[in-house]
Amino acid sequence: MKTPKRIEPLIEDGLVDEVLRPLMSGKEAAVYVVRCGKELRCAKVYKEANKRSFRQAAEYQEGRKVRNSRDARAMAKGSKFGRKETEDAWQNAEVAALFRLASAGVRVPKPFDFLEGVLLMEMICDEYGDAAPRLNDVTLEPDQAREYHAFLIQQIVLMLCTGLVHGDLSEFNVLLTPTGPVIIDLPQAVDAAGNNHAFIMLERDVGNMASYFGRFAPELKQTRYAREMWSYFEAGTLSPTTVLTGVFxxxxxxxxxxxxxxxxxxxxxxxxxxxxxxxxxxxxxxxxEEPPPPWMQ
Incomplete structure (x- = not known):
């Protein structure tokens, strides 16, 4: 296929040999299957801000570090330079989150490189070597649903232990592989301690998982893992080995x-x-009773 203009710099730098086909187009990026030597990988091309359908970026960016005060002022004013810095920060957030989470043991695609608004990363495959399906595309048995739900709750705990909340987790951005679920799409990941909306987003992420898996195992809809794990996080006692009950x-x-x-x-x-x-x-x-006789009165 014709090489997308945004991927050309990666071919020129020898990072990509060939673009094979488009894989998917989402609200903030388009993803292509590319060949890098003998390996198949994914090239995620971020859309420009005015072409994205993902809104409310400001509430996601709260708490993110900015390189210096000049950049912060420009971003706050919304100048041309500031808009570019905001866009760069939005795109770099996913790269940073992927490296951070992968090192913590969270199941996410392995990132390889990031250049000119294009993220080169591992292609998540099914047992046949094709692109793995999203959770939304599969039907589960009740026991499978419980198993995957428990696994993803543990992944969310691991993320929170690293100080991050996914912020947009749902059945549409979890891929299912022969070895279990893999979490994708992290440009909106938020700082759990520095973002005032972090708990609301965590509760929504966890709620989305309960709602989806609850289609197959209805009792999961009644669990309250978000509030339980957040209480440990606020107390500074949350760890990857914390045992959660789903009751709070x-x-x-x-x-x-x-x-x-x-x-x-x-x-x-x-x-x-x-x-x-x-x-x-x-x-x-x-x-x-009769009154006593006079002599007894």
Whole structure:
């Protein structure tokens, strides 16, 4: 096929030998299958900001480090230079996240290089060597759903332990391989400690997983892993070996339960008193004793 203009620099630099076919086009990038020597890899070509359908970038970029104060001011003003810096930061975020997560043991595609807005990375394949399907494209047995859900919850914990939240995790950006799920699409990954929206995004990511796998194992829809893992994260005790249950009660809910129990106990005691009063009123009257004789009075 004709080489996309954005991939030409990679061919000129010897990083890519041939573009074979388009693989997919998403809301922030188009992905191509390319040949690099004897290996097949993916070239992810990021779309320009005005051509992306992914919105609300500002809330995702909160907490990300900027190289210097000049760049920060330019990005805040939205100047031409600032827009370019913002775009570069958005694209570089995925590269940094992939290296960071891969080193932590999270199952993500291995990144190889990044040049001129093109990310060269591992191609995730099925058992036949073709592109692996997305979770959205498969039907699962209940036990499979439970197994994959548990695995992805563990992956989310590993991500959080590195200080990152995916931010857009769903069945559309998880690929299924013979050895299990692989998480993709991370340009919007957020800093868990530095972004005020981090927990909301984590809760949405975890909720999306529960909703999808809950189609096959309905009990998963009732789990509350996001709040549970976040409570450990805030306390500084979350680790890759933390055992989660999926059950979590907010402190306010615990307080409310205590209040309800006290009200129930008070109502029970009131009812006991009323019952005792009614029992006394309904008791049969005994015989009236005759007054004692005068000499005993």
């Amino acid at each position: 009660a907010d402190p306010d809910e615990i307080a409310d339960v205590g209040s309800v129990l006290r009200e129930i106990e008070a109502a029970r005691m009131d009812e006991d008193r009323r019952q005792a009063g009614r029992a006394a009123d309904d008791a049969p009257l005994g015989k009236t």
